[in-house]
Amino acid sequence: MSGTKTAIEEGVLPTLTALLVALVAGDLLILSYGQSPSEVWRLMLSGTWGNAYGIGQVLYKATTLVFTGLSVAIGLRAGLFNIGAESQLAAGGFAAGVLGLLLPVSLTPWLAIPVCLLAALLGGAMVGFVPGVLRARFGAHEVIATIMLNFIVLAFLNWAISATGLAVTETLHTPVVLSTAVPRLAAYVPMFHGSAANGTILLALLTVVIVAWLLFRARFGYELRAVGLQPMAAESSGIRVPRVWITAMVLAGGVAGLGGTNFVLGYKNYFEDGFSGGAGFLGIAVALVGRNNPFGVLLAALFFATLSQGGLAIHALVPKQMVEVLEGIVILAVAVSVPEVRRLLRSRPAKAAVTTPVQA
Amino acid sequence: MLLLLLLQTLRIAIPYLFAASGGVLAERAGIVSLTLEGFMLTGAFCATLGSFYFGSPWMGLLLGVAGGAVFGAIHAVATIRFKADQIVSAVAINLMVVGLTRFFLRLAFDSSSNSPRVAGFGGDGNAGVLATFTNPLVLLGILVMPALAWVIDRTRFGLRVRAVGEKPEAATTLGISVDRIRYGAVITSGALAALGGCYLALDQHQFTDQMTAGRGFIALAAVIFGRWTPVRAGIACLLFAFAEALQIQVQGTGVLPSQFVSMIPYVLTLVALAGVVGRAVPPAALGRAEG
Numbered sequence: 001m002s003g004t005k006t007a008i009e010e011g012v013l014p015t016l017t018a019l020l021v022a023l024v025a026g027d028l029l030i031l032s033y034g035q036s037p038s039e040v041w042r043l044m045l046s047g048t049w050g051n052a053y054g055i056g057q058v059l060y061k062a063t064t065l066v067f068t069g070l071s072v073a074i075g076l077r078a079g080l081f082n083i084g085a086e087s088q089l090a091a092g093g094f095a096a097g098v099l100g101l102l103l104p105v106s107l108t109p110w111l112a113i114p115v116c117l118l119a120a121l122l123g124g125a126m127v128g129f130v131p132g133v134l135r136a137r138f139g140a141h142e143v144i145a146t147i148m149l150n151f152i153v154l155a156f157l158n159w160a161i162s163a164t165g166l167a168v169t170e171t172l173h174t175p176v177v178l179s180t181a182v183p184r185l186a187a188y189v190p191m192f193h194g195s196a197a198n199g200t201i202l203l204a205l206l207t208v209v210i211v212a213w214l215l216f217r218a219r220f221g222y223e224l225r226a227v228g229l230q231p232m233a234a235e236s237s238g239i240r241v242p243r244v245w246i247t248a249m250v251l252a253g254g255v256a257g258l259g260g261t262n263f264v265l266g267y268k269n270y271f272e273d274g275f276s277g278g279a280g281f282l283g284i285a286v287a288l289v290g291r292n293n294p295f296g297v298l299l300a301a302l303f304f305a306t307l308s309q310g311g312l313a314i315h316a317l318v319p320k321q322m323v324e325v326l327e328g329i330v331i332l333a334v335a336v337s338v339p340e341v342r343r344l345l346r347s348r349p350a351k352a353a354v355t356t357p358v359q360a
Numbered sequence: 361m362l363l364l365l366l367l368q369t370l371r372i373a374i375p376y377l378f379a380a381s382g383g384v385l386a387e388r389a390g391i392v393s394l395t396l397e398g399f400m401l402t403g404a405f406c407a408t409l410g411s412f413y414f415g416s417p418w419m420g421l422l423l424g425v426a427g428g429a430v431f432g433a434i435h436a437v438a439t440i441r442f443k444a445d446q447i448v449s450a451v452a453i454n455l456m457v458v459g460l461t462r463f464f465l466r467l468a469f470d471s472s473s474n475s476p477r478v479a480g481f482g483g484d485g486n487a488g489v490l491a492t493f494t495n496p497l498v499l500l501g502i503l504v505m506p507a508l509a510w511v512i513d514r515t516r517f518g519l520r521v522r523a524v525g526e527k528p529e530a531a532t533t534l535g536i537s538v539d540r541i542r543y544g545a546v547i548t549s550g551a552l553a554a555l556g557g558c559y560l561a562l563d564q565h566q567f568t569d570q571m572t573a574g575r576g577f578i579a580l581a582a583v584i585f586g587r588w589t590p591v592r593a594g595i596a597c598l599l600f601a602f603a604e605a606l607q608i609q610v611q612g613t614g615v616l617p618s619q620f621v622s623m624i625p626y627v628l629t630l631v632a633l634a635g636v637v638g639r640a641v642p643p644a645a646l647g648r649a650e651g
Contacts, residue, residue: 033467081447140633141642143447144584147394147577148626159619284451319472321462328456332434335444335452 006345011291013341018289018333022326029325035317047313048306054313056185056195060267061279062305063197064089066204067259068283069290069297070211071124071252075142076292077215078248079228084131084146085256086280087153088124092257093264094157095123097271098166100177100264112180117203117261124257125250127153132249136242142249150280161273173272182266198266205298207255212294214251224248256280282308285331365605367492371563373601374501375400375572378556379579380586380593381504382549387588388512389545390525390645394450395435396553397576398457402427403554405461408567409468411478417562420478421497424558425551431457432550436543446647454576462569473569480562497559504552505594512590521545525643553579581629588643600625 027037048054068085075082082088099119103112131145161167161174168175182199186192215221226234227244235241263275286304290296307327311320379400383393403424410416410423435453438444462472469475482495492498512518523531524538531538553576560575561567578600586593607621 029463083447083451134630134634138634140630140635143392143394144580144633145630148581148630151574151577151626152623152630155619155622159617163617163619281451281455284448285455288448319463319466321459321466324459325456325463326459328452328454328459331452331455332438332444332449335448336438336442339443 009345010338010342011296014334014337015289017337017341018330021333022329025329026322026326029322030318033318040314040317043314043317044306044310048309052191053193053195054309056192056197057309058302058305059185059201060196060198060262060305061308062301063201063204063262063266064259064279065282065286065301065304066208066298067262068256068280069286069301070207070283070294071128071256071259071280072283072287073290073292073294073297074211074215074224074248074252074255076287077221077228078224078244079231080132080135080245080248080252081143082128082131082146082249082252082256083143083284084127084149084253084280085283086276086278087146087150088127088253088256089259089280090157090274090276091127091153091260092120092124092254093260093275094160094271095257096120096180096261097174097177097264100180100269101166101174103179105179107179109179109181113182113265116180116265117258120257120261120264121254122257124260125254127257128249128251128253129246132246135249136245154274158273161271167273171272172274173268174270176269178269180265181269182261184266196267198262200262200266203258203261207258208294208298211255215294220247256283282327285327288331288334361609363489365602365609367489368605368608369598369602370498370502371492372604373597374498374559375556375575376579376582376597376601377501377504377594378559379553379576380582380597381508381590382552382556383580383583384508384586384588384590384593385512385521385552386546386549387583387646388525388643389521389542390528390643390648391436391439391542391546391549392446392450392647393549393580393583394447395431395453395550395576396579397572397574398450398454399428399431399550399553400557400560400572400576400579401457401461401570402431402550403557404561404571405464405557405567406554407558407561408475408478409464411480411562412468412475415479417479417481420480420562421555421558424554424561428550428552428554428557429547430550431554432547433543435550436546440539440542440546458570461567465567465569475567477565478561480565482563495559495563497555497562500555501559504555505590505597509590517541517544522643525645528645528648578625581625584642585625585629585632587632587641600628 030037030040048058068089071085071088072082096116096119100116103115127149130149131142134140134145135142161172166174185197186195215225223239223244226239227241231241264271282304286297286300290300304327307323311323314320379396382399383396386393406427407420407424411420431453435449438449439446465471465475481497482491512521520536520541523536524541528538557572560571582596582600583593586596603621603624607618
């Protein structure tokens with residue numbers, strides 16, 4: 001009983017602390033700009049969850065973040081820090097966009113869309129595979145490898161779109177392909193009209209459930225978590241650690257790559273250079289606040305999507321960059337308070353154990 | 361042509377040299393240096409503020425270094441006192457600094473892209489020999505790696521930095537305060553990397569949004585490619601800068617697309633990490649929070 005209670009406290013307290021710190025920091029930033037904090041916070045809420053368009057935009061942004069957050073969480077569960085979700089996301093979107101161009105226009109969407117989803121999965125997985133192998137075969141640290149790969153892959157995509165004639169003249173995006181378009185939510189729920197929210201949301205929810213099942217119910221997930229907790233112990237119990245590392249990075253890359261379809265298939269219907277726009281890096285925040293739990297990732301993605309959409313809503317009063325500061329503060333505060341809360345809870349005298357029997 | 365190329369190499373290398381020196385120092389003490397980018401950007405912005413409000417590049421330099429030291433201290437407190445994950449703290453700081461510089465760019469100069477022109481060093485855009493060598497930050501930048509090599513190899517502080525980075529437990533038994541040495545190393549690394557940002561801002565006489573443009577990560581690549589020693593990291597900085605200068609010189613001739621040239625530092629670092637040309641072995645305690 002008290003074990004569960006501690007676990008819940010360990011999970012919730014750091015997040016609450018981080019929110020409080022971010023709120024205070026936000027107040028200071030708002031005041032420094034000569035605005036009223038209560039008014040700005042109210043505007044942020046009404047501009048996000050206060051109307052259908054705002055809700056739609058939050059859902060759209062959260063969709064990408066669910067994928068990148070899951071990607072980082074899968075890596076962390078295996079003890080690997082995937083900083084490469086940004087380029088995996090971009091590569092997935094690129095693969096989906098280019099394959100959409102190659103497929104015959106007459107192909108039914110029922111076939112064309114799954115093929116593009118598969119391409120996105122493979123595109124991201126390929127980028128994830130490299131640091132996985134470098135770690136498993138050569139012992140190269142995955143943090144450095146994924147950071148270096150971000151630069152390499154993003155530069156390569158920039159070249160591929162600007163120097164090979166893939167892009168529409170004068171732009172950095174491919175032509176619009178409507179035969180692989182995932183329908184917008186507004187097609188079914190008219191009140192979402194104008195927002196970018198689209199059917200990829202369902203894929204995101206499905207991915208959450210599949211990743212949760214894989215991590216906590218499947219044999220592979222057990223091995224992956226064992227490697228993440230104690231690679232040496234996992235090794236000696238017969239788990240092939242290098243193989244788990246590679247598979248985990250391929251999976252992480254694939255999931256991040258799938259996220260690219262939210263923009264490419266669901267929103268613009270083309271690949272555009274730089275569309276990832278930091279969503280991969282924000283995935284680190286999402287995984288951290290979501291405590292590497294797929295359902296926690298879902299909630300954290302909604303939170304960070306609310307922040308970034310909220311930034312646009314308050315821009316008339318306070319620069320939207322305020323939310324970038326707050327994102328950083330939330331990450332730092334969670335990172336600082338997770339070990340601190342754990343220490344405080346562990347060092348707390350075991351009062352509960354003594355008093356409970358008396359009350360009973 | 362050759363002189364121009366070498367001069368340009370030097371000018372491109374200066375911010376790398378400063379940032380990489382900070383990176384070598386912090387990583388040798390056992391703290392991961394993914395923060396260099398954030399430290400540099402802080403330095404560039406604070407230098408611009410200082411130069412703008414006091415009308416002197418020297419005040420800019422002072423403020424820039426102070427700003428870098430403050431963020432170095434934040435990273436140090438988070439990772440040493442609170443034992444926060446070093447990589448997460450670095451990601452947070454880099455993100456926060458981008459947001460803060462943009463926020464205060466709007467607040468101070470009401471712009472979303474750049475500051476007005478401020479006093480700086482050297483004539484801006486002037487790549488002449490005189491302009492380059494009268495810039496005090498160029499001279500300092502040339503000296504920083506040899507000086508760091510001396511500090512790390514020959515001084516007591518350097519010996520202790522190496523000790524806490526390799527065997528913190530052993531250092532503790534010798535009565536060395538691991539935490540204090542690490543605080544010193546990380547805060548100094550913030551100040552050193554910030555100098556690289558100061559150079560960028562004061563050389564261009566203004567701050568532009570995200571003007572460091574990933575240079576902190578190239579510097580980190582140089583640290584790893586140089587296997588965590590100052591002299592080799594310095595040579596790596598010059599090598600990366602030379603590739604960039606060469607690319608600028610041959611631009612338009614279509615020999616190699618600029619995107620591929622920009623990949624060179626990162627590819628070389630991956631190759632070094634994979635041990636293809638001799639293994640890059642990091643300090644033993646790198647990334648481990650020690651009690």
